[in-house]
Amino acid sequence: MNANTASRKLLSLICIIGGAALIIASLVLDVMGDGAPAYGFRGAMLVVGIVALLFGLYLFPTLKYHRRLIYIIFLFPLLFTFAVTVIIPLCLGIFYSFTDWTGIQYTQFVGFGNYISMFQDPQFIWSILITFVFVVINMILVNLIAFLLALLCTNGIKGDGFFRAAYFLPNLIGGIVLGYIWQFVFNNVLINLTKTSWLVQTPTAMTAIVVVYIWQYAGYIMLLYITGLTQVPKDVLEAAQIDGANARQTLFQVKIPMIASTFTICTFLTLTSAFKQFDVNLALTGGTGSVANFMGKYLTSGTQMLALNIYNTAVSKNNYALGQAKAVLFFIILACVSLIQVRISNAKEVEL
Amino acid sequence: MKKGILTLLVAGALVAGLATTVSADGESLRLVNGKIEVDAALKEAAAKYEEETGVHVEIESMGGGVNIQDELKKQYQGTGMPDIFVCGSDADFGNWDGLLADLSDCAWAADTDAGYVGTDGLVGFPYTTEAIGLAYNADLLEKAGIDPASITGPESMRAAFETLDSMKDELGLTAVIGWCTESQNLYWSTGSHSFANYLDAGLARDDTTYSDLLADGGQIDHDRFLAYAEMIALFNEYADKDSGFLTSGTYDQQILGFASGKYAFVTQGSWIGATMTTDDAEQYAEAGNFKVGMIPYAFEEGIDTILTNSPSWWAVFQNDNTDAAKAFLDWLASDEGQEILVMKGGFISPFKSCSFVAEDPFAETISSYTAAGKTSAWHWLKNKAGLDQNATGQLYQDFALGSIPDAESFTQAMTSVIADYYAS
Numbered sequence: 001m002n003a004n005t006a007s008r009k010l011l012s013l014i015c016i017i018g019g020a021a022l023i024i025a026s027l028v029l030d031v032m033g034d035g036a037p038a039y040g041f042r043g044a045m046l047v048v049g050i051v052a053l054l055f056g057l058y059l060f061p062t063l064k065y066h067r068r069l070i071y072i073i074f075l076f077p078l079l080f081t082f083a084v085t086v087i088i089p090l091c092l093g094i095f096y097s098f099t100d101w102t103g104i105q106y107t108q109f110v111g112f113g114n115y116i117s118m119f120q121d122p123q124f125i126w127s128i129l130i131t132f133v134f135v136v137i138n139m140i141l142v143n144l145i146a147f148l149l150a151l152l153c154t155n156g157i158k159g160d161g162f163f164r165a166a167y168f169l170p171n172l173i174g175g176i177v178l179g180y181i182w183q184f185v186f187n188n189v190l191i192n193l194t195k196t197s198w199l200v201q202t203p204t205a206m207t208a209i210v211v212v213y214i215w216q217y218a219g220y221i222m223l224l225y226i227t228g229l230t231q232v233p234k235d236v237l238e239a240a241q242i243d244g245a246n247a248r249q250t251l252f253q254v255k256i257p258m259i260a261s262t263f264t265i266c267t268f269l270t271l272t273s274a275f276k277q278f279d280v281n282l283a284l285t286g287g288t289g290s291v292a293n294f295m296g297k298y299l300t301s302g303t304q305m306l307a308l309n310i311y312n313t314a315v316s317k318n319n320y321a322l323g324q325a326k327a328v329l330f331f332i333i334l335a336c337v338s339l340i341q342v343r344i345s346n347a348k349e350v351e352l
Numbered sequence: 353m354k355k356g357i358l359t360l361l362v363a364g365a366l367v368a369g370l371a372t373t374v375s376a377d378g379e380s381l382r383l384v385n386g387k388i389e390v391d392a393a394l395k396e397a398a399a400k401y402e403e404e405t406g407v408h409v410e411i412e413s414m415g416g417g418v419n420i421q422d423e424l425k426k427q428y429q430g431t432g433m434p435d436i437f438v439c440g441s442d443a444d445f446g447n448w449d450g451l452l453a454d455l456s457d458c459a460w461a462a463d464t465d466a467g468y469v470g471t472d473g474l475v476g477f478p479y480t481t482e483a484i485g486l487a488y489n490a491d492l493l494e495k496a497g498i499d500p501a502s503i504t505g506p507e508s509m510r511a512a513f514e515t516l517d518s519m520k521d522e523l524g525l526t527a528v529i530g531w532c533t534e535s536q537n538l539y540w541s542t543g544s545h546s547f548a549n550y551l552d553a554g555l556a557r558d559d560t561t562y563s564d565l566l567a568d569g570g571q572i573d574h575d576r577f578l579a580y581a582e583m584i585a586l587f588n589e590y591a592d593k594d595s596g597f598l599t600s601g602t603y604d605q606q607i608l609g610f611a612s613g614k615y616a617f618v619t620q621g622s623w624i625g626a627t628m629t630t631d632d633a634e635q636y637a638e639a640g641n642f643k644v645g646m647i648p649y650a651f652e653e654g655i656d657t658i659l660t661n662s663p664s665w666w667a668v669f670q671n672d673n674t675d676a677a678k679a680f681l682d683w684l685a686s687d688e689g690q691e692i693l694v695m696k697g698g699f700i701s702p703f704k705s706c707s708f709v710a711e712d713p714f715a716e717t718i719s720s721y722t723a724a725g726k727t728s729a730w731h732w733l734k735n736k737a738g739l740d741q742n743a744t745g746q747l748y749q750d751f752a753l754g755s756i757p758d759a760e761s762f763t764q765a766m767t768s769v770i771a772d773y774y775a776s
Contacts, residue, residue, distance in 0.1 A: 102447060103422075103425045103447070104425055104428060104447055104448075117776070120776075121776055123776075183536075186600075187596070187600040187601075187602075191595075191596045191600065195596070196596055196599060196600070196753065197596055197599065197600035199536070199600060200534075200535075200599045200600055200749060200753060201753070201755075285536060286535075286536035286537070288535040288536045288539075288745075288746055288749070289746070290746050290747070290749075290750050290755070292755070297768075297772055298765055298768060298769050298772075300742060300743050300744075300745075300746035300747065300769060301742060301746070312738070312741075312742065315419050315422045316419070316737070316738040316741050316742060317737055317738040317742060318421075318443055318447075318737035318738065319737075
């Protein structure tokens with residue numbers, strides 16, 4: 001490593017300069033070339049440039065910074081992937097939300113126009129409202145039902161393995177498939193009892209989404225509770241028994257405090273996933289249902305939750321820029337809610 | 353240094369790999385088709401074309417709820433555009449403003465007036481003709497003693513419906529009309545196709561009065577819409593309500609019900625002929641392969657046209673393959689291409705010189721209306737994007753459910769919802 005020869009230095013410099021030039025050239029082509037197929041080689045050029053640059057850095061004759069350079073080289077694949085799949089799209093998304101982007105091109109900046117018009121749309125306000133209601137209801141119901149199922153499955157009843165698998169199974173089916181299966185159930189089977197399908201009126205359709213969502217998600221949360229419950233140390237339970245605690249006392253004063261961290265994780269999981277609810281919503285009702293009078297308007301997408309509203313704004317209404325603005329808001333809400341949730345739960349765990 | 357050489361070799365291999373995927377092109381075209389039901393016929397045409405000219409045409413069919421424009425946008429951003437792709441509306445063509453090839457110098461351009469003319473010239477190749485009218489089962493109507501030609505307005509339509517309703521058991525009918533207002537998957541049938549009759553029924557092909565009115569801030573002509581709403585009320589009254597089909601049925605159930613003779617009328621256009629003779633062939637045969645026809649949606653006395661149009665068009669993307677793509681379209685419009693498209697794909701040719709007639713149950717009806725000059729064009733493609741899915745479709749369901757009580761409230765709800773939709 002200490003053979004800092006002149007030739008090595010030269011090679012390193014050539015690699016670094018050549019690599020940087022290739023990277024810059026390919027990026028310039030990408031921005032200026034407007035996606036023309038004639039510049040199809042620019043992707044390859046970028047990769048060659050990056051590899052050359054890294055190789056040059058690796059060879060760079062320095063003792064002081066060598067270790068740091070190696071760290072960067074090792075971290076690079078991860079950072080690059082993270083940037084390409086998360087950071088760059090996020091920045092682009094925020095950028096597009098201030099333009100009149102059509103999904104293909106944009107012609108002008110509109111400032112906060114998209115953000116203003118989004119809050120003047122009663123349908124969007126309605127979507128935010130029902131999403132919050134949906135989240136609260138689900139956070140409570142999913143956790144409650146999952147915990148009860150977990151208690152049932154750790155009670156030592158016969159065939160508990162079968163029950164665990166059966167409750168967990170719906171989670172293995174994708175939300176879209178699940179949505180269509182349940183759509184069939186509501187429209188062709190349960191209709192014999194209900195006369196009109198649950199899916200055609202907004203209140204019953206929302207109930208249907210809640211039911212299907214719980215059916216899909218409770219099994220998964222149950223598994224987490226089971227793991228928690230089986231990890232409660234036997235000696236603690238034994239001590240409680242010797243002290244004469246009955247089943248209820250054992251549950252509320254020993255088991256539940258012992259698995260407080262599981263509650264944190266499960267509440268967090270149900271909260272964020274209910275917020276992002278999209279697939280069941282799309283497949284089961286597609287956002288249909290009407291609300292006769294909300295803020296003085298007749299709404300025609302009564303069961304359209306936030307994620308679906310964003311998708312529909314972009315894809316169905318062909319308004320990509322407005323969709324982006326809504327997505328940015330969605331991101332902010334989700335980030336805030338998650339941060340608050342984690343903070344509260346952490347504080348609680350310390351107390352216990 | 354050995355490690356360095358190894359790194360270079362790996363990088364070289366990577367680059368070589370990338371380079372080959374980029375440059376694999378040659379004489380090959382890609383067509384994105386939006387009608388999945390004619391996938392086989394198109395592939396057959398493509399194979400024949402390759403045999404004759406050596407140009408390979410890859411057919412990529414999308415359907416069943418795929419948002420094709422969205423898919424195309426992804427391809428535009430990512431893997432590259434197809435050379436020929438489907439566009440169905442003004443908004444679709446608007447997306448690609450300035451990126452499409454002008455086709456007005458093609459041989460077929462003079463042979464049809466169904467091509468799509470946009471701001472860049474003639475940019476859409478018409479590949480078939482479809483018709484929207486109130487389709488009926490001719491055998492059933494004959495048994496009930498009703499002459500379809502006598503249905504010329506609201507009174508005669510109501511009379512015919514009442515007659516059929518009273519003979520339901522005798523004729524084996526579940527309901528008089530197969531009308532479904534389910535708003536999640538069938539919004540296009542109500543919100544666009546049925547709504548199109550308010551916009552265009554009875555008008556000359558180039559008359560866009562109500563479409564223009566709609567485009568101007570989403571206005572609705574109250575009197576005309578009220579008359580149309582009365583007809584929808586009639587449909588709701590005589591549809592298949594008891595089983596819940598009216599508000600939560602599916603497209604498949606609708607076609608199957610009509611094909612098996614359970615409905616005397618059905619509110620779908622000529623494209624159901626293909627389903628009746630393939631997927632539902634068994635039930636259709638059981639019901640006696642009855643004759644079908646179409647009457648105008650005569651919600652006002654004197655409406656005597658059905659709506660016909662090319663449902664969507666094929667546009668050519670401007671790139672190195674543009675000339676090859678144009679040559680392929682020329683060939684499709686020629687006798688050889690038309691023979692496959694019409695005879696195998698069941699297309700109803702939009703080209704005047706084409707002499708082939710598809711074995712479609714509705715082909716004859718469409719030809720006779722066209723020959724008599726009793727057709728209107730449809731203009732819902734000018735509607736604001738997503739109007740049917742996000743606004744109008746739901747209202748038809750509400751009307752059928754009874755949460756919108758009568759035709760007047762339906763008209764008012766439609767007026768305010770559409771105005772809001774255009775304003776947002």
